Amino acid sequence: MELKKIVIDAMGGDDAPKAMVEGAVWALNTCEDIYLILTGDEPKINEILKGKTYDKNRMEIIHTTEVITNDESPVLAIRRKKDASLVRALYLVKDKKAEALVSAGSTGAVLAGGTLVIGRMKGIERPALGSLIPNEKGMTLLIDCGANVDSKPHFLHQFAKMGSIYYENILDIKHPKVALVNNGSEDKKGNALVKDTFPLLKNDTTLNFIGNMEARDIPTGEAHVIVCDGFVGNVILKLTEGLAASLLGMVKESIMSTTVSKIGGLLIKKSMKSMKKRLDYTEYGGAPLLGLEALVVKAHGSSNAKAFKNAILQCKTFIDHKVNDKIKQQLL
């Protein structure tokens, strides 16, 4: 059995390296055919590994001395901090020592490093960050959600193609429905970018394009893949997170406001659990950066061990399904 090699930036994220190391152990114990390389502070990593049961032959630690923070310039940090856990991880992928990378570090550094070190896939104009968000029926892939804040129509066309292939392979839905975010559902609606993108998607017979979609309809799950520029995608992703937290907070506050409703709250607690699980980002791994020579997954900054485990397994599925080869075939 050939092992899939995945490298993990163990020092990126709010709860690093604990969440990353525990997530790696969890992934190894869940899945037999992965081999994990952790870049980071070896003594700290070993401290967390102490007493844990896992297949030691499938894990390797590469000691690094630097960490890239959220506050520094991503491009400069990638260029200067040669011994940063993220930079070493990126070079392992570039040098074909691993097939995919997971990091919960600075989004800017992960995006910049992916392009600068690993490099764009031939034919791809701009790599795009996809993100899986829960909807009423299942999951929506939102692409781009932040890598390209100033986009062009043919970038968005490529985002649609890459997103569609990713969704089909990772979520196992044939011909996923693709929609373009717009300020109205009519064909002629939109700003200049969206108006020029529409015919490109409409005329591409490889896509199951269902047309324009107002933001109101995103949560219904009518489309599997939602295409937009990175600025709009970032607004959608973050507003979804913020509003879900805010509304559930308001529900909780209402419930805690009287004794009667507090009792009611206890009675609905169990039923609410499955809903909370559906809204929990840790269930869904991380955001894939698509269009590079290898997969890079940006995990949420506040990822816990479970989120990291799922991000690692997401990489394995990506490799198993040869998603990058399929993207290359479709785009050349």
Added chain:
Amino acid sequence: MELKKIVIDAMGGDDAPKAMVEGAVWALNTCEDIYLILTGDEPKINEILKGKTYDKNRMEIIHTTEVITNDESPVLAIRRKKDASLVRALYLVKDKKAEALVSAGSTGAVLAGGTLVIGRMKGIERPALGSLIPNEKGMTLLIDCGANVDSKPHFLHQFAKMGSIYYENILDIKHPKVALVNNGSEDKKGNALVKDTFPLLKNDTTLNFIGNMEARDIPTGEAHVIVCDGFVGNVILKLTEGLAASLLGMVKESIMSTTVSKIGGLLIKKSMKSMKKRLDYTEYGGAPLLGLEALVVKAHGSSNAKAFKNAILQCKTFIDHKVNDKIKQQLL
């Protein structure tokens, strides 16, 4: 006492003319110093008015024979349908027969008609649509939420100024906090439009500008006025509506899933009411189109009588506070 004259397009909206006429009667009975002119199908309007108690000296009906629908080209409809309820209403304002207009009709037609017939205020580059959305602490004014899908930095600067003056006068908060929607909160973040807008807002000492804001933080209510281009604003407005409906639907579904949680649901019902009221758009009137020679309020297409009543009272407050004069002073 001088009466404030407000004209109502009685034929626009899903429940026209019933909701509009009932809202007008409600407003007349709530407020003594308004005079309402309704444009629309007179027999139908009279049918609804039959048996209702209100001050008949403060209502006037102007019979019209045409209606503009959501499906037609807004600009062509405004030009050709001279006897449409909306067009007649617009000309009443242009000819100074009324000081403000409320319509729940086609957004495109209201926007186009406002600019084509009533006209921009001198010095205003582009009128902008504001919208009040509930947040954790109160209300946020989102501007622009759809009038200008392709904007320029100095348009956004004017939106910020108009929004700030509107908020201060209508919501009675001195020096409302203004934020710019961005994909990060750092000063240098953003797409080209936002990067160029930032210094304009930062250097304007008339504004209480608190910087960039990620969409995640919009629901917290940290800013009173949220500035963005019309495409992004439309996404924020509609996603907020869609997600609130979707999440509350999920909560309801969870509650209905078992007998125990159904009982719990009954116990929390009363406490949830005040939350629902806060999220109910009918409480907040309509979206003001700012930057025209007179106020135009776009009421929600599905407005009921209460929403219409509130939109009419919103016009009265606008006139009372001479908001347009204040905008003119600030912008000249």
